[in-house]
Amino acid sequence: MMKRILIVDDEKNIRLSLSNFLKVEGYETIESEDGEEAIKLLDREDIDIVILDLFMPGLDGMEALKIMKQRHENIPVIMLTAHGNTERAVQAIKHGAYDFLDKPPNTDKMLVAIYNALDMKQLREEKNELESLSYGKEKLIGESTLMKELYQQIERVAPLNTRVLIVGESGTGKELVALAIHKKSKRKERRFIKVNCAAIPSELFESEFFGHEKGSFTGAISKKIGKFEKADGGTLFLDEVGDIPLHLQPKILRAIQYGEIQRIGSDKEIYVDVRIIAATNRDLQKAVSENKFREDLFYRLNVFPISVPPLREHKEDILPLTNHFVNQIAVENNFKSPSIDDSAINALMNYDYPGNIRELRNILERVLILSSSETISDSHITSVIGIKHDDEHYGDDLKGKVLSTEKKVIEETLEKYNWNISKAAKHLGLERSHLYKKMNKLNIKRQR
Template sequence: MEERTVIIVDDEPGHRLMVRAVLEDDGWTVLDADSGERALTVLAEAAEADVRPGVALVDMKMPGMDGMQLLKELQIRRPGMPVVLLTAFGSVGSAVDAMKKGAFDYLTKPADNDELTAVMGKAFEYHKLVRENARLKAEVSGDVKFIGASPGVERVRQLMAQAGPTEATVLILGQSGTGKELVAEGLHRASNRADRPLIKVNCAALPDDLLESELFGYEKGAFTGAVKDKPGRFQLADGGTLFLDEIGEMPAALQAKLLRALQEKTVEPLGSVKTVKVDVRIIAATNRDLKKEVAAGRFREDLYYRLAVLEIRIPPLCERKEDLPLLVSFLLRRLGNKNNKIIRTVTPAFLDALSGYDWPGNVRELENVLERALILSRSDALGTDLLPPQITGAREANQNMSLDMNGEMPDLLTSRSQATPASLEEAERLAILRALEENGNHRERTAEALGISRRTLQYKLKKFGLTRR
């Protein structure tokens, strides 16, 4: 629940109670805390009851964790939640600096009642707008989170949560089809630049000369065919994020120019003698081992260290096969909506075949295989007859190997008859049970581990009769 809920963080009891009374009279549900540390505990306890404040009202000066430190922590834990600061008249300059770092607004103490209700109302409207934009983007993209509960996926989500609200340059590493672009989009959405453009460039898809003009732009007459000025991707991304996909494919000469742009925060369009200042956050991705590329002399060492302030490695699907039930369930629902076709059941042999395959194309290949099976199916169930030979062949090879070693066949979910269909709901139920156990039945952490919202988890627990846990 987020409707008109606020958390007040102020170490002065009298002022905190006064503000609370004003906001409650204005229709707000109010939580409060006397310190930054206590505020984080209150937020965690509220989340257990499915209550998440839409706005935070935070005093700048408090013992222990002060307002600026709490602002940074809230940007990580609750990205998109506006923070309004309370400050003494003589510290207005500090509050203005805080707004440059992401605070929504500030009020001087003691807060004027009318100004207080007006600013808090604007903050909550902004919060609703941010959430609605995020929802619409999620509907358009079809997915905003990593699906899975494996340790590797959880590590990716943790790093995204830590790096997203910062200005740090991030290097995303992973095989093709693992979801590097999805991570870049998540980092941008979690940043203070989320309302600015996310511009994407695939460095492997453009010839060298075209890549340079696309990145830095050009002036009229710079080369044959340049009939007018054209801004580059750096300029288009000004104030936002520039995602350089497959950065390992960038030619050496262009690497030097990119390094200069990163160091000086300026670009020089082709055919121009003037430099243009740009404010851009860089996120890069590659399926190459850039350390080996540096050692081989194919990638600049200074550029590598400039890009790899933080590295996020996405595990290939073959390293997280325990996520297959959740991925299959999620993808089949999405593909079913796309193709106007509902799949309710998959056979145990179908899931076992998926588990026995190494997925060199990763999640992208899995999605293609599932869409093919869905289109070819004549019922609401999927069996191995709908899988391509390379997958069923891998399953048979694994069966023979397993029988030779220990006389029994491995199973993706649980022991079951090969003649009995296993529903997608069963796969989800077992995955949720495992995630609950691994997270000590803590629902907030379980939802995060599964890559779903707490409200969705609550629905599924009720659906599967697991609410007593």
């Protein structure tokens, strides 16, 4: 893939000569005449390296360099100056410049500097990816029967190119499952590109996935490489896949089915070799029946479904998860790691975690911040979780009466369906996770 170089210089002839020379050498170039515009371009476009003039009107090269390194630490910057100022060169290097060349630059030295800078950038990216694929701060933890079944599914599907659909509630660790599959696959040395489909504005979806050509729409001042191209040879993880707009789904389907994409503003077909792993906390089959998700796309994604269990269904893993999180949080915040007594574990086991593993970690982090004790007990846990006691009176005002009525309706519905959560939630018109939250809030428990 052609590397993109941002050339920043207030002298038009310098920009033009450098741009023409680098294009001949096989690079794609973008030009900017001042530091402020260059920073905006760097924020918006995919840039591999910056060539930056030191002395410019307005925001000069040194100030622009500082901002660039704060926002885009891994993008190398080569500084140019006609002044040969050694002191300024040393200062620029201290602020993160990769190299410093006199103007007009010697073409051989320029090419060597660019080659070495790009090589260093690639090594850093590979290192960062390897660190992230070792799960960084998080990893799959648990030895329960459900977790062992999950590990077996990962081992079975990882070596294949089969598409995987990971389903589960928020906070269960769906991304970690996707990472584990990639790490154990034949593509493990290539890129793992994550797309949070729920976080992309509707009008930017197509550009984010497929990229665009310069001038293809207002604001497209240079070419952009989309997620499918970036993931070529590796894995593309579509998180919250149920949030892909319906009008874009046919293009996603074609890209998955034929391995072909088109950038916005181009008629050229680009072939990509990408493994798709998708994840959702939605009921996609229900979305299909409601015409909110394409049936053909659902079947393309759902070749090998993996269900990640909610924490309340494998509570035996709360103890190892708690030990892991407490030690992790203590290290991150320079705390002394406290011990966890049995009463604290029992309190944790008696909670149902509508937010799942993510909520467990958040609870433990709050407990460690609020407590200075060397031992965590049940009182520390319940003060954070806010567990209420039986026979709680909600008051005689309107709010209290509403809560009392809501509790009574939920309890009666649960009894009607023999405490089958799924059937009760459906009858009440709630998601299962929402019903669990209400049951916890209202202290609704089945009497044994």
